[in-house]
Amino acid sequence: MLLIACPWCGVRPELEFTYGGEAHIARPADPASVSDTAWTAFLHERTNPKGMHRERWRHTHGCARFFNAVRDTATDTITATYKPGAPSP
Amino acid sequence: MQRFSALALLRHAVSHHTGWQPQWRSPAPKPAYDALIIGGGGHGLATAYYLASQHGLRNIAVLERGWIGGGNTGRNTTIIRSNYLFAESAALYDHAVRLWESLSQTLNYNVMFSPRGVMMLAHTHHDVQVFKRHVHANRAAGVDNEWLTPQQAQDFCPPLNVAHNLRYPVLGAALQRRGGVARHDAVAWGYARAADALGVDIIQNCEVTAIDRDTNGAVTGVQTTRGPIRAPKIGVVAAGHTSVVMAMAGLRLPLESYPLQALVSEPIKPALPCVVMSNTIHAYISQSDKGELVIGAGTDAYTSYTQHGALHIATHTLDAICELFPTFRRLRMLRNWGGIVDVTPDRSPIIGRTPVSGLYVNCGWGTGGFKATPGSGHVFAWTIARDEPHPINAPFALDRFRTGATVDEAAAAAVAH
DSSP states (O other): OOEEEETTTEEEEGGGOEEEEESOOOOOSOGGGSOHHHHHHHHTOBOOOSSEEEEEEEOTTTTOOEEEEEEETTTTEEEEEEOTTSOOO | OOOOOHHHHHHHHHTTTOOOOOSSOOOOOOSBOSEEEEOOSHHHHHHHHHHHHHSOOOSEEEEOSSOTTOSGGGTSOOEEOOOOSSHHHHHHHHHHHHHHHTHHHHHTSOOOOBOOOEEEEEOSHHHHHHHHHHHHHHHHTTOOOEEEOHHHHHHHSTTOOOOTTSSSOOOEEEEETTOEEOOHHHHHHHHHHHHHHTTOEEEOSOOEEEEEEOTTSOEEEEEETTOOEEOSOEEEOOGGGHHHHHHTTTOOBSOEEEEEEEEEEOOOSSOOOSEEEETTTTEEEEEOTTSOEEEEEEEOSSOOOOSSOOHHHHHHHHHHHHHHOGGGTTOOEEEEEEEEEEEOTTSOOEEEEOSSTTEEEEEOOTTOOGGGHHHHHHHHHHHHHHTSOOTTTGGGOTTHHHHOOOOOOGGGSSSOO
């Protein structure tokens, strides 16, 4: 089980959190104007890297707030967590 | 290839079994092939075998980063079934089951296919409705599936607890009698041996590090840890690492890779005659020929390439197993491990061409690819050889995520989601 540092609450066990997938994927501002290809890329295509992954988590059973984390998917080591809107380290 | 038979066994017994040859060669890679398969698991080896045996492509190679069958082929719980809801899925998986039924004879290799029946338990009113719908849909599609009452389920599987006071009582079950298990290692070895006999080079410890393309964007070969290899056609069958390989060709796929766990108990005498699965409380279990109970657990919550999973995931599954089978409570677990599974948004695989000319992909089998191994290799070989999908894998094209014609198969995994 991972130990995850919520930017507001501190280090808590993984069971308190919900995973939110890859971070920094912006929804197109005007979905009706984007092509099917661009919409597919937004909706389904993911980097899925073996290595550093920027991802969203939600402290569901805590402060209930979303935040971002940087985790190495080859080792599951979390190197940073940061608040939404903050630049990625 | 030395054929296996009772007579061969007797003949070699005379020389104390010292005359057996290695079952496949270990060739050095040639500078060029007619086609390359990246990934030496069951699906990749099956693809190579059917390319050679059915399409006459014999100057081909399978490139494997580690050793053949060392990934998900050697890590799964070997369940085989085809009781999927949608006609497209039922056709794909039943194609595989029909090939399983004669695979040992086809390959001259005992893959120990054992159609002992796969029983999926219903624990809630919703489960009952969903499974009955599956039974009817399967029977309409020509796939066997039948509904059992709790008592019939216990008659079929005596150790099953069907008491009314369970947290999730058994309200019935869907039984596919043609489903069962097979010996996973034998599947990889049998396909490798048969493909090698047809001239396919199986190259292990050979990691692909780049995919080469010409000025038109078409593939021309790969760079590997054992040197460059040219080929006009490349089939990627890399399971959990598909995103990593396809990124070498500049492609982003609708895939996420998760660790999926399995565990085995200490061996015991035959106690569990069939495969039992429960979507709702998330457990699946069968007994291997060695006597170990083989138990499948769930995926971790987050994407990862670490081939293990969190302990609380396995614990959750064991809670369910102990309630369903009280007699197993005192068993000790011997080993647990994880494999990396590539999951698509609709939980159905992707088998077909890609936007890159000459590059084909067979991926997205998620938590249940083993059962499809023969059928997957068969239709993927057709796709590579003819540059067009077989009618069975046509609905599973990569393009379905753009067109919206997805095959949204909740029955793909043995879990509720």
